[in-house]
Amino acid sequence: MAALEEEFTLSAVPLGAGPDGLLGVEQSDKTDQFLVTDSGRTVILYKVSDQKPLGSWSVKQGQIITCPAVCNFQTGEYIVVHDHKVLRLWNNEDVNLDKVFKATLSAEVYRIHSIQGTEPLVLFKEGAVCGLEALLAEPQQKIETVISDEEVIKWTKFFMVFRHPVLIFITEKHGNYFAYVQMFNSRILSKYTLLLGQEEKSVIQSFTASVDRKFISLMSLSSDGCIYETLIPIHPSDPGKSQKVVRSLVLKTVVSGNARNGVALTILDQDHIAVLGPPLPASKECLSIWNTKFQTLQISKELPQGTSGQLWYYGENLFMLHGKFLTVIPYKCEVSSLAGALGKLKHSQDPGTHSMSHFVNWETSQGHGFESQNSEPSKRILRRRKSETSVEPEVPASKQLLSTIKKDSEKHIEVELRKFLAIKRTPDFHTVIGDIVMGLLGRWKTEPSFYPRNSLMQLIQTHVLSYSLCPGLMEVALEKTDVQMLQLCLQQFPDIPEAVTCACLKIFLSIGDDILQKADVNMESVSAYSDAVQDEHMEEQSEILQNGFNPEEDNCDTCDKELSEKSQDTLETTLCPVIPKKAALLNAILRSAYSETFLLPHLKDIPAQHITLFLQYLYFLYLKCSENATMTLPGIHPPTLNQIMDWICLLLDANFTVVVMIPEAKRLLLSLYKFVKSQICICSELNKIEVSFRELQKLSQEKNNRELYSIEVLELF
């Protein structure tokens, strides 16, 4: 498919283009460098990829360039004609055009043509064509007149056909058009009359041509907006005699019939042409690419600042004057293929144009997972767009809320906040929420009576907050011994400092049961066993430790005995040592993230009896865990076995010397020792099993290896 890429202007300063636009854009001997001749006195060499001029040359005041500068590809020199007859040749090193080689000719030059692989040709206004070398050898030689008196050259182009230079030029006389084809090597000039057909009165506005093996295909854009093609044979059947050629319609009404400014067209490749001009009478000018084979418009680009009706095409770049600036639009066309032409391209075909399913996007939001998981995946893109568009009005909304926080009553803030949270979320939602919390806390600092508990709870439950977004929040809750909020924070925040976790733990352990009964604590982590813990005793212990370990076989006979002797006491430990609400709070601690190194020093500050209590609770949880084969606790989001074990180890590490001195902790320590031992046993057994499994896997692989070759029967239906 044909495609136009992003346009760019070649120079920042407007060119000295006259009302008729530029004189020309021509290739130089280096790819990517082009000579631009304006209609005044200046020639500029541009490097397109750098978008900057490499050199600029001007003729003297009073002189005027009459023919676009070209490059002699054989010598690398530049050639320009000023004042119709004066030829100038210069190099990149030359600075002043006045001091370079000069030749004054005897007749007026229409254009100089230069293409790769041959010497430049000079086309005179009277139609004569002359090679540059011959002309420079004898500048004042007489130039013959080829075309008749009132004929004017309208357009010309130079080709190489099988290494033979061929020049075509079109003349006009009283509304009739003539084409001359000059074979330069054989000096054969053929003249053709272009028959316009039924559209006799139309004026041809622009020409372009491409060359085939035998024909020059001349495309013309008429004033009726249609494109016609005329095939002109390169090797005339009867040279010398004037022949007639007809034109055929290629594309209908590609530009508006009565365009004010000029229109232009150029052939891009076999099937594509570029047309410059307004597609409708009233519309702005457009650059359009048409596929002539399928008669389709491939792409079009509006040029609102108007053009000069000139279009050049070299390599992959289209050049035009857009407004006052020379604009380059890179053009690419992939070769047409069957699949492309039938419209079965990859993208249109792909059934996978459904949108993506849910994923976590760190750049827009952090962890608002619950809602979006439930939302329809197909709505996702839509919603995201919507939220992006609503970014701008939202910023004032949060600002407004912040100002409300500064002065209004708690009740009012709550209402406003609810409104705010109902609005769609923006990518920076989490930081906005953080700001609101900080605003609330800021006000609390100045007036201690203000404690917007409900609002804060609501904000924490948005799932987007973290400790670092609102550093003061937990300190406030600690100060107020607001266990409910602390529990919520522990559940929601991923990044609580260990010191704060420890402070929470201290509060949870020390808080009186009577106060706790009044607090509203989320009980879901203990719901499954909260009813039981109060009064129910665990059943037989031997069943508990079935996982790879049997207490009977344990080497620690003495402690075993001691324990079994006091089985009555052991059973006591299976009673939950804390009330369910406290258990729920402690579970929140167990489930929060921490780093051992930072937590240990803080654990040392906890009083010994609290440590013992906590250890008892942890031991209880461990026994509860061991009840089932999967080693998990019942309930929603319970602490895992690993978390329990890690905490036991941590507590003992931090306070071993203290705990060991407390008589009531002695039995607990013994049972803990036993269960740690059992854990070690389990792990070593598991490791043994893992190794055995690996060996089994190896064996099965070897077995597979033996089946390296087989002949099987396969039936395909």
Place this chain on the structure above:
Amino acid sequence: MGEFNVHRVRFFNYVPSGIRCVAYNNQSNRLAVSRTDGTVEIYNLSANYFQEKFFPGHESRATEALCWAKGQRLFSAGLNGEIIEYDLQALNIKYAMDAFGGPIWSMAASPSGSQLLIGCEDGSVKLFQIIPDKIQFERNFDRQKSRILSLSWHPSGTHIAAGSIDYISVFDVKSGSAIHKMLVDRQYMNVSKRKCIIWGVAFLSDGTVISVDSAGKVQFWDSATGTLVKNHLIANADVQSIAVSDQEDSFVVGTAEGTIFHFQLVSVTSSSSEKQWVRTKPFQHHTHDVRTVAHSPTALISGGTDTHLVIRPLMEKVEVKNYDAALRKITFPHRRLISCSKKRQLLLFQFSHHLDLWRLGSTVATGKHGDTLPLSKDADHLLHLKTKGPENIICSCISPCGSWIAYSTASRFFLYRLNYEHDSISLQRVSKMPAFLRSALQILFSEDSTKLFVASNQGSLHVIRLLEGSFKHLHTFQPQSGTVESMCLLAVSPDGNWLAASGTSAGVHVYNVKRLKLHCTVPAYNFPVTALAIAPNTNNLVIAHSDQQIFEYSIPDKQYTEWSRTVQKQGFHHLWLQRDTPITHISFHPKRPMYILVHDAYMFCIIDKSLPLPNDKTLLYNPLPPTNESDVIRRRTAHAFKISKIYKPLLFMDLLDERTLVAVERPLDDIIAQLPPPIKKKKFGT
């Protein structure tokens, strides 16, 4: 469709080499991958991740670094101390240049692409100027104490960071002197390791240097003051690679435990524009060391010792579900390593330094679907042919009659004649190969084994007539003037009249072998060709492209066939287009011209052109219908694509005769079993 006896071959013990480096080129959306045996592969990410080019490896050329420079130029450097530039058109090595600094450990192209920096064993950092067709030594930077293992340019090109052992140096490019030396902590989990190796560095435009090291750390340094800013301990093993996105808003690191971590620059608060690097996502797609990572605008790319190339798309960058949204794991090469002699039932396996020839077994028993038949004769290993010299084999082929074997390395072409006498086999090398037959990209024998076609890396195709024990050069098809692109795929028609050849991007050319001239060129298509074959009798050329399209082109008529047009009009089934491995081989049923057999790594398919095409509503992968189902329903649901996924990963499949198939599988477990053991992670009782 019928019953087949399938020779299910699993003794092709091919193990791909581990991946050492990957380099992503944003401009062309291509990925260069180098392996431990020195092979370099080029993947076209726009063409459905097709491996479109490869450069064969070399025993002494262990590649340690790979980079793109000056747009599309590809360089590698390795432990033999040489910098190599690859010719991506002719598919050979343009030149190798000794850097005179001992083994090269690292290389980086300057942000402008005009300079190349290498880090050597002797502690020197050398700057090279990239000039057209060459590189030129410019100067040395201040010599360091130990080897330079990693290098990174500041985006402005004024400074570089170089990772060595135990420290990182920051150099000023203008003066070539080290302005900072940042010592890295050797401590690892409170245990002092002997040395801390800086495996990778990345220099960001704000002056931050990110380093990854053997102690499992990702560290952020301020290059202006030479101080440590931030430290992430992410692994218990080495962090071996790092790659930063062009926008510098995310980067990826790979560890020896097979994990890759994604880091992103996330804003902390709304009030300040301050952003922080946050470790966001871990991915575990590898079992072994991740030796190298790359960061394309939409995906994280990683490769390592476990030989997989993994392309993990960043879901937030992908809007639509298409090829780019799926996780890709590329394990097997996208070219054929196996050729087959149908007449003698031989399989020739190509390895990097040897060829193996096997004869298939036979059976007299018959059975029904799913049976394994008792073997009357087991498969025989006939021949083990080792190459001479250090170069890897590029391609190999056995003639259909089984009496010729040809293979080529980067500098030599070998042709052997095989003689079978009862059970013994003798091998005779055809000597005096002509000078023009030096290296081949593809070798093919004609169906009657009288002609040999060789695609050389200058774009020319040689036709050679084989006589008993000798040969005669018949003709060379020269490439179209102005193109130097090499042909990588060949197909010859069974009647020997037509030869089709395809390069990496240009269209497929069809030559008339009788008249020795170009017959026609198939219209070009946007996606590279992955397999080619010419059907018997009709001389239809079947072409598979990397976007899973299949075209059938009639060579005599010089146009697409009616069937191909119908297929294109209706379009392939969406599940067919979503397959993620390319078709690597096409063959035909000797008796039924309507059947085309194609296969990729995870399925094979017999296309029956007489049946209607499946549309998006029909079930593409037909489960086997129960036996009691009436014929009517079966006929109603039947469509042209008969797909079987029994054999996988499938490296080769062909029809030996009308009732017999051969399938070569390479189970992934067998490959893993041959890899070195991964870092052991304790599962229990940590």
